[in-house]
Structure formats: structure tokens, C-alpha cells
Amino acid sequence: MIKKFGVKNFKAFKDTGDIELKPMTVVAGPNSSGKTTILQSLLLLKQTLENKNPGVELDLDGRFMQLTSLKELGFGKPSSQKCEISYAFTLETEIPVKVAPRYFPNLTVSEESHQLSLLSDVAFSFRCMRAPGEKQRIQVAKFDLQTHLDDFAGPRFSFRYAGKEVTAQVGGAGIDRMQPGRDRKILAVGGAHFVPSFLLFKRLGNPPEERTQVAEVWLDQIFAIPLRELATELERNIRYLGPLREEPKPAYLHSGTSSAEIGKRGEFAAQILWLERNERILYKPSLYANAETVSLGNAVNDTFRRFGIADGIEVKSEESVTYQILFPLMGHKGKKHVTIADVGFGVSQLLPIVVMGLRSQSSSLLLFEQPEIHLHP
Incomplete structure (x- = not known):
């Protein structure tokens, strides 16, 4: 190390x-x-x-x-x-x-x-x-x-x-x-x-x-x-996430590559989250909590709940050609969802960080370049 x-x-x-x-x-x-x-x-x-x-x-x-x-x-x-x-x-x-x-x-x-x-x-x-x-x-x-x-x-x-x-x-x-x-x-x-x-x-x-x-x-x-x-x-x-992130989209096209990394702009976040949603990872929900083995999808959902951003997210794919990241519509009693393009811009900045961090080994060195333009006041 x-x-x-x-x-x-x-x-x-x-x-x-x-x-x-x-x-x-x-x-x-x-x-x-x-x-x-x-x-x-x-x-x-x-x-x-x-x-x-x-x-x-x-x-x-x-x-x-x-x-x-x-x-x-x-x-x-x-x-x-x-x-x-x-x-x-x-x-x-x-x-x-x-x-x-x-x-x-x-x-x-x-x-x-x-x-x-x-x-x-x-x-x-x-x-x-x-x-x-x-x-x-x-x-x-x-x-x-x-x-x-x-x-x-x-x-x-x-x-x-x-x-x-x-x-x-x-x-x-x-x-x-x-x-x-x-x-x-x-x-x-x-x-x-x-x-x-x-x-x-x-x-x-x-x-x-x-x-x-x-x-x-x-x-x-x-x-x-x-x-x-x-x-x-x-x-x-070393895992790197650059400052210019992928813009939030209603749907993301399949990249045609099985890249193990999230991409310099986080452009593979939706694809990786879909393909590895059931992969088991070691997840520690908080500093003082015990680590537990859960699926990547459940770990991402729990992280967003703890941030108070969303009560879970859903990823869908159309024949592994396109991928959608869906968030539950706040204040709606049904199961209506909106895409990541319809929620706050900061969510699209945060998602690649969460996915990248949860997928990484404890020995990894994660490099995040986060200029002040993306920081909330």
C-alpha cells in the first residue's frame, strides 16, 4: 500500500x-x-x-x-x-x-x-x-x-x-x-x-x-x-473520476465494452450498476457499523437512503442496449418513477462516486476530481 x-x-x-x-x-x-x-x-x-x-x-x-x-x-x-x-x-x-x-x-x-x-x-x-x-x-x-x-x-x-x-x-x-x-x-x-x-x-x-x-x-x-x-x-x-461528468440522460446506450472502471466521466455507471447489480460486495453502511455482504444494488439503494436523496433507485435495461436509472417520484403514493435526467443535477454527479466506491477493494486508491462548480452552496 x-x-x-x-x-x-x-x-x-x-x-x-x-x-x-x-x-x-x-x-x-x-x-x-x-x-x-x-x-x-x-x-x-x-x-x-x-x-x-x-x-x-x-x-x-x-x-x-x-x-x-x-x-x-x-x-x-x-x-x-x-x-x-x-x-x-x-x-x-x-x-x-x-x-x-x-x-x-x-x-x-x-x-x-x-x-x-x-x-x-x-x-x-x-x-x-x-x-x-x-x-x-x-x-x-x-x-x-x-x-x-x-x-x-x-x-x-x-x-x-x-x-x-x-x-x-x-x-x-x-x-x-x-x-x-x-x-x-x-x-x-x-x-x-x-x-x-x-x-x-x-x-x-x-x-x-x-x-x-x-x-x-x-x-x-x-x-x-x-x-x-x-x-x-x-x-x-488506482481509480479515477474526472471533473466533467456525464450529463444525466433519460437513457444510456451500451458502451460496447466490458470496462471494469466507471469511466473518466462516470459514463459507465448505469451500465455497470445494471450488469453487477446482483454482485455480492462487502458493505459497511457507517463508520461504526459492522461490514456485511450484500448485493451492489442494495448497497447503492441504502447509501442514497442514508443521504436522504431517494428511497431507493431502480435500474432498467432494454435488451442490454440501453440503461435507465429511475428514482421514485417524491410525494407520490404509487410506484411512479422519473429518470435521473428529471432529478437534481447533483444526483448525477454523486451516483458515479457511490458506484465507484462500493465496487472498489479496500486497497484501492480512489481519485476524485471535484471542482467547486459542482459543490452545493
């Missing part, structure tokens, strides 16, 4: 400092103060990890941001050669107890323990580089991973490298296979996008024919576990 993060030289920020992520984190400020920039810094990494080409280390042209060069992101509009943007994350991950003795031989744990808390600091930067005979492209300029057990005064492990063809620095017990030596050197660091996963070694020994042998060595678990966690958090667990 990401505990905090920060960026440097990114658009409006020379340095954001540490931004701690709590169960609810509110970023508020005047216009053009950088609120959206903070979200964009995370969405840029998310769209990179979603790119089907693992060789793209930073994707500037994806579904959240569309840029043509790195300098468009740089603080103070530097030249392409001087532009370098940096990220820093602090993660808390779990490492299996059975793996721990290899790295922490003096550690004593109870028999009931199955997981140990691993704290990791990950920092990396991007800049435009040009290899001989190649075009200039964005690459990871520096990478630094520091990790240790929480509440344990034991060894700390480090993995650092700069560029793609330099010697990586690896420190810590139990990771000899990753260490360079007199008989081998590290040629490069490989992986998917900006996340390293293996080292490329070249043999230096005799006989001469062995000098051309190259071998891949995967990162030890002490490094691989937090890096996988970071990639998962950024790619799969």
Missing part, C-alpha cells in the same frame, strides 16, 4: 514534498495551484503501466494525458536535454514469514505470524536520453530502492542504478547472486516500463569463449515484492 508520495520538477511543482495518503485525503486550493497536477502525476504512471509495449518507460500519450514531449511536464519549461522529473514513494507491503530468515537471520517471530510488514522507499526519475545510433527517447535516469522490516532494527537492503548500461549497486545479506564481482559485471537492468525486474550479467572469466555469455538474474524477493506492489497499486488499484 502506498503510504506517501511526492514529485519533483513536475509542471507547477519544483518539489511537492511528501504527500501522505490517509483513508481520506483532500487537496484544496485556489485555481491553478496544482491540485490537478498532483493527480496527473499518478495517472501518468498508471497509463504507462497500461501500455501494451513494456519497452515504453513513460507513456506521454495515453488515456489520461496527451503530450508530445517530456519538457511539457517539466517545471519552468526546461529544454528536452535538461528536463528530468522525479518520483518518490513510501510503501508498506507484506513479506511471508517463511522468506524472512534468509534476509533477517536474527529475527524472532511468533508461530501465529504469517506475514511481516516491509517498509520500502522507492525513488526514480525520467529524462530524455539518446543511445548511439538511436533516436532520443524517455528513459529511467536513476532508480533507488531502500527496504527494511518495520519495527525491527535489522539490516536494510538497497538497490540502485543509473541509466541502462551502468553498474547497479546492491546491498544487504542473502542476495549474493545479484552482486557483481571479479568474474562478472552487470550489463543492464531490465523490466517492464519503469519497473525493474532482472539484471543482465556478463561473464568476465576464462576461457575466452565464456566472456560472451550473458545471463539474466531476477531480483530477489526482498526487492521484487515491493516493486510488484507498486506496479499493482498504480496500474490496477
